[in-house]
Amino acid sequence: MLVLAGGSNVVIGDDGFPGTVVLLRTRGVHVADRDARGVLFRVAAGEPWDDFVAHTIENGCSGLEALSGIPGSSGATPIQNVGAYGQEVAQTIEAVHVYDRHEDEVRVLSLPECRFAYRSSIFKNNERWVVLEVDFRLTLSADSAPIRYAELARRLGVEIGERVPAKQVRETVLQLRAGKGMVLDPADPDTQSVGSFFTNPVLSAQEWAAVQDRLVDAGEPPSWPAPNGTVKVPAAWLIEKAGFGKGYAGAGGVAISSKHTLALTHRGGGTTTALLDLAREIRDGVRDRFGVVLHPEPVLVNCSL
The missing domain is CATH 3.30.465.10 (Uridine Diphospho-n-acetylenolpyruvylglucosamine Reductase; domain 3)
Structure with a gap:
């Protein structure tokens, strides 16, 4: 069931x-x-x-x-x-x-x-x-809970930890999400997705050091401290630096969103098989480039990555 x-x-x-x-x-x-x-x-x-x-x-x-x-x-x-x-x-x-x-x-x-x-x-x-x-x-x-996310704080024009009216936070978040194709809109094909397909990897200190050794000309990735000495790295950054930019098309009517590299979208005629083939290509490309294995965020039913 x-x-x-x-x-x-x-x-x-x-x-x-x-x-x-x-x-x-x-x-x-x-x-x-x-x-x-x-x-x-x-x-x-x-x-x-x-x-x-x-x-x-x-x-x-x-x-x-x-x-x-x-x-x-x-x-x-x-x-x-x-x-x-x-x-x-x-x-x-x-x-x-x-x-x-x-x-x-x-x-x-x-x-x-x-x-x-x-x-x-x-x-x-x-x-x-x-x-x-x-x-x-x-x-x-x-008033909102303390603002904890840098991108949101910048858009609101406040410092991390400050509070603003909760309604203002809601309006701003809706604008940010819409800019990434993350608010349902029948007129926007980028919203035909399951949202962020991969979770942000949480790396041990050793894994993080190994990633830094592989950066070469990729630049320093954004990162955030996580519990127990681990580091959270944005999957979107890894995906883009591994060669999969916004709008990257897979075979069979699927593509990365033109607004956000974490979203895999349906472009007409796409199947779950085509979607997962694109996801595997991205996952394997990030692994080969940075040694980091990305994991899917959606629940997969009667299929696997």
Whole structure:
């Protein structure tokens, strides 16, 4: 059985799925609690994510504003700990209500039980759990959470750590995402994608040193410190420096977005096979150039990279 909500971060093999597909279409957002820590929103898994983000901002709450414009459902966000522009849902999730298919019971998993990590959780690639509802604890404030992402801070004209109106952050993030083809638009073929196809690699100190030894004339890549002495490097930079620029076309009607090297797009007539062939070409090119293996961000169903 395949549980599918928005399907915006899913790649399905050309042969389809050999089983039953359950479409999650639950709706609803309500305030479950309100105290000194803020407002606890309980949102149904099938609720469109960006509608929920807009609802929280309209009701004077902050904590999700940098996650504006992401397509898909609210219940999908904890599965891979959705994040963007310095925020991720693990920062505001208090609990996830799930159906446990092994034990045939509904359970409420606390934040530690969800085992959130970078683009990962206990739910990802695990058929045991069906997300039913998600509890988000948000701050009751018209101002945003502290700005943590350099590109967003530059666009807002503020320093890292400053706060601005949450509505302003939402508007700015939507503009940034649209500029990268990351906001759904029927008139923009670059939005016919599953978003960022590869996660940003997190490298050990030894792996990072090996990459630097291979730079030659590529220039110094941007990087950010990550937990336990590791370093996060942008996959988009590695892809471009490995020779796969914006608009790079694969065979069979697929191509890299003309706006963003992380997005692989459908150009008409493309198949999943063609998409994965292009993804393999990119992955292998980055590995050969920098010694770094990129990993797919979307869930792959009845297909593999």
